[in-house]
Ligand code: SR1
């Protein structure tokens with residue numbers, strides 16, 4: 382039948398045809414699309430005892446419309462990433478009930494009893510003790526399992542080949558890792574940031590460091606990444622009294638530098654900290670980089686004992702983790718910068734009564750993480766930079 386774009390009214394019949402829903406007289410569907418790229422629908426029954434989510438990739442970027450075409454094949458990358466994540470972190474992702482490659486549609490667990498982490502934070506709540514350790518552990522498990530330490534060499538080569546995601550990597554290479562440092566129609570910013578935006582575009586040192594991170598993004602096939610691990614890709618809450626953390630939306634997944642996943646998460650925690658400082662609601666925001674890094678490192682070192690290739694010795698592990706650390710800082714810096722003077726801004730800042738002071742602090746922090754990453758040996762050094770910004 383071929384690819385058809387599903388509208389709300391099509392969902393009951395579609396779910397029935399695909400064997401996901403029996404009684405089409407007892408189904409209510411609503412569109413809840415929230416991310417920049419795809420469409421999401423939630424289906425539930427009248428009693429509220431049954432729910433499913435359906436995510437479909439459109440042939441364009443959802444928020445831009447047909448003027449920004451994008452192959453819906455990105456849903457294949459998302460389905461592949463979920464399959465890998467299910468092997469190492471099944472309780473930290475939504476349950477996947479089916480993937481329809483022809484219609485670029487994933488049917489999965491309804492997470493609407495949970496909340497998007499960014500929303501929770503914007504409403505003034507804390508991260509809590511489980512969120513960032515959970516993220517750090519998930520990144521460690523996914524990255525170790527899909528690295529040359531976790532997989533035999535030939536299987537790794539096959540994974541790298543099967544995981545290429547050129548269009549979405551191209552978006553990141555553009556909107557995160559080059560456009561904010563150039564004149565580009567995608568860029569926009571608050572007029573109170575005119576001077577910083579201009580100085581960043583004229584900053585040769587900054588540009589060279591971003592070029593270095595961009596080239597690493599393009600060439601460093603360390604492990605399978607989520608690829609877009611910001612606080613809008615994480616849901617949190619509680620079930621049966623126990624904390625729940627779920628990571629979703631891995632359509633930007635590809636085999637790349639591990640620091641890109643950690644760095645995106647760190648950037649978003651650091652920006653949330655600037656929001657909380659501006660509003661006087663600072664709680665545990667400043668602990669999140671440390672908590673996620675410590676959980677990542679602890680889990681990666683634990684898994685190291687199971688590595689498939691022991692030519693990689695313990696000294697190599699230390700060197701490797703140091704590289705991941707400093708690249709994570711660099712990517713955190715690029716994510717902060719692009720979210721303020723590039724494309725796709727963060728509501729953490731845009732919804733502040735006066736976004737300028739917090740945005741200025743964040744931009745200066747982002748620049749320092751990019752250009753100073755090799756001189757920031759540990760979490761305390763990063764905290765010192767954050768604190769120096771006032
Ligand atoms: C055109 S897509 C813009 C951004 O939205 C996604 O969530 C990614 O972060 C991407 O960079």
Ligand code: MG
Nearest residue numbers: 416417609630
């Ligand atoms: Mg997304």
